[in-house]
Amino acid sequence: MPFSSFIGNERVKQLLLRLISERRIGQGLIFSGPRGVGKYQFALTLAQALNCESCTDGDPxxxxxxxxxxxAGEHLDVRFVSPDGQFIKIAQTRELSLEAQFRPYEGRHRVIIVDEADRLRIEASNSILKTLEEPPELSLIVLVTSKPYALLETIRSRCQRVNFGPLTESELESYLIGIARTSDKARLLARLARGSIGTALAIDLDEYLDKRRVMMELLDAYFVQRDTVRLIKAAEYLGKKLEKDEFINHVDVLMTLLSDLFHLKLGKPAESLINVDIADRLERAAEPATIEAIASLVERLENVLLGLARNLSRQIAMEAALVA
Ligand SMILES: [Zn+2]
Structure with missing residues (x-):
């Protein structure tokens, strides 16, 4: 995929195109930034740009x-490394570090892309470092990471750092509109994902909406109707009927709703809410609620989540949080 088809990170795009056109790409790059904003895809495109048969101004x-x-991962000069289990091990990098010393086999430029480079084991880090210390001219190592501080200082000092940022909401929305079908859904998804395409793609919006329906009813029972019987029933449903993971997912959705209520109480415009598509309904729920009541419910729910590690009854914990 050419750089020109990427959404977001315009500054990074321009920087890379310039470095490629001016043949100043160097031998070591660190692509750092939040997860799911396309760092790995950029690295892949960079490898294409350095080898493509018909580049236009640096764009493959x-x-x-x-x-x-x-x-397709079939090019002999472009190699990929990612954690095998929890770490990237020396066995995975030794061969590549050796290969890097030779001229490219079939292309113009050898590129090694290390994904989640913060998970390099120390021996593996050292073999990468060795390559960076005596960099072969036509080899490039791209270290992709969301935790650049976890890389060896000696590696960091030998690489040029390229910083990626989250996508803006409108960038993400324009990307998601093709997936989410309606602009309302694309907007909701963009807000839930907070600037990360990866996160957005991992969210099942229909599932989210199902959970949100249940949790919105709970909020109405809590703040508007103050209906203890319904709250006890809700605690039973959440705590008894749902598996632990599903329980946590529901509470997470409830937290996004509470954060919206909180923002409304602080006088923020409805347009800025995460669940902007149900702003009217949230405004009705916010009306009888006080900031203190919202904050205290959030705190009690956080304690419920913390208590899960101690295997307390989810139903009893939830009931205590809702009918306090
Ligand atoms: Zn090409």
Whole structure:
């Protein structure tokens, strides 16, 4: 995929295109930034740009056999490393560090992309460091990470850092509109994902909406109707009928609703809410609620989540939180 088709991180795009065009790409890069904003995809495109048969101003075509082979992981000069289990081990990097010393086999530029580079074991880090210390001219190592501080200082000092940011809400929305079908849903998804395409793609919006319906009723019972019987029933449903993971997911959804209520109470505009599509309903629930009551419910729910580690009864804990 050419750089020009990426959404977001314009500054990074321009920087990379310039470095490629001016042949100043260097031998070590750190792509750092939040998860799910396209760092890995950028690294892949960079590898294509350095080898593509018909680049335009540094941007690869994405269509030639070379671009295809790189995207498919079949190009001999573009190698990928990611954690095997919890870590990236020396066995995974030793061979690549050796290979890096030779001229490219079939392309113009050898590229090694290390994903989640913060999980390099120390021996593996050292083998990468060795390559960076005596960098072969036509080899590039790209270290992709959301935790750059976890890399060895000696590695960091030998690499150029490229910082990625989260996507803006409108960038993410325009990307998601094709997936979420309606603009309302795209907007909701963009807000839930907080600037990360990866997070947005992992959210099942229909599931979220189902949970939100249940939790919104709970909020109405809590703040508007003050209906103890319904709250006890809700605690039973959440605590007894649902598996632990599902229970946590429901409480997380409840937290997004409470954070919206909180913002409304602080006088923030409805347009700024996460659940902006049900702003009217949230405003009705917020009316009888006080900031203190919202904050105290949030605190009690956080304690319920903390208590899960101690295997307390979820039903009893939830009941205590809701009928306090
Ligand atoms: Zn190409």
């Amino acid at each position: 075509c994405g269509k030639c056999p070379v671009c295809h082979r790189i995207a």
